[in-house]
Amino acid sequence: MNSLYTWGAIGLLVAASTAGDVLLSVAMKKTGDLGDLRRRQALGAVATRIFTQGTFWMGIACMTVAFFSLLVALSWADVSLVAPAATSLTFLTTAVAAKLFLNENVDQRRWLSAVLVGVGVALLAW
Amino acid sequence: MTFRKYLVLGAMILFNAFGDVALSHGMKKMGAIHAHRLTDAVAAVFTPWVVVGILLLLGFFACYLTALSWADLSYVIPATALGYVVLALLSQWLLGETVTLTRWAGIALVGGGVFVLARGPVLTVPEKPRPPAVTADAAEGQS
Numbered sequence: 001m002n003s004l005y006t007w008g009a010i011g012l013l014v015a016a017s018t019a020g021d022v023l024l025s026v027a028m029k030k031t032g033d034l035g036d037l038r039r040r041q042a043l044g045a046v047a048t049r050i051f052t053q054g055t056f057w058m059g060i061a062c063m064t065v066a067f068f069s070l071l072v073a074l075s076w077a078d079v080s081l082v083a084p085a086a087t088s089l090t091f092l093t094t095a096v097a098a099k100l101f102l103n104e105n106v107d108q109r110r111w112l113s114a115v116l117v118g119v120g121v122a123l124l125a126w
Numbered sequence: 127m128t129f130r131k132y133l134v135l136g137a138m139i140l141f142n143a144f145g146d147v148a149l150s151h152g153m154k155k156m157g158a159i160h161a162h163r164l165t166d167a168v169a170a171v172f173t174p175w176v177v178v179g180i181l182l183l184l185g186f187f188a189c190y191l192t193a194l195s196w197a198d199l200s201y202v203i204p205a206t207a208l209g210y211v212v213l214a215l216l217s218q219w220l221l222g223e224t225v226t227l228t229r230w231a232g233i234a235l236v237g238g239g240v241f242v243l244a245r246g247p248v249l250t251v252p253e254k255p256r257p258p259a260v261t262a263d264a265a266e267g268q269s
Contacts, residue, residue: 021199021203022199024190024191024194025194025198025199028191028194028195029194029195031195032195033195033196034191034192034195034196035130035131035192035195035196037195050191068167070149071149071153071159071167071170072159072167074149074150074153074154075153075156075157075158075159075167075170076158076159079150079154083146083150087207090203091203091204091207094199094200094203095200095203097199098198098199098200099200102198102199102200103250103252104198104199104200104250105198105247105250106200107246109242109243109245109246110200110201110204110243110246112239112242113204113239113240113242113243114200114204114239115239116235116236116238116239116242117204117207117235117236117239117240117243119232119235120207120210120231120232120233120234120235120236120237120238120239121207121210121232121236122232123228123229123231123232123235124210124211124214124229124232124233124236125210125232
């Protein structure tokens, strides 16, 4: 399959996956610590609290796009290309998105970790 | 971090790693999906290995959401990479595959990255706005 198609699918996978991660993180921070909630509320009540959040479903929609992009990319190219390329890029894009959109304290330690893990996963899956 | 939270992160790492393997195996068995027949990707969801992969990834998803409820995204995502290290080591011990020098380098880098990450805080605590500074005049007025 044309490499342009493959990289298009990988690009869509990385973008959708990063957006999904950010939206789900927003939804879960709004929900609160699930461990604490479970001590005070029944499982159904906690589930309702999660499932009634718009950002949760937007995150799921992005994850669905990412999932089908992965299936298509895996059928077009070897997992040895798709897995390292998509996962390494996602570690970096997620760190950038966490700082920009979630105001997380992505300090030197976390940047270093994202780069080490990104390169490491690329080497592992190559 | 409590033991229970480490347990959630551990389960998340394992579900993710094994789920990815099942999905990859399922899609390879199915063959290439052509650009003009993208609906084949929907049919792939109902093949056995893809179903197993999806069930494992649902387990991952439950743990992932739980972790995101008490940890930063930029903490949780790199932590999931430890699953690749587990897989590489398992493939050598259980399947007799050779772990090449490149893979050992990858294992060292991912392990190092997660070690660096784990030594930092799990959650960003938003800074509280500082109370307005008491000026000399106001302080005199109070006394």
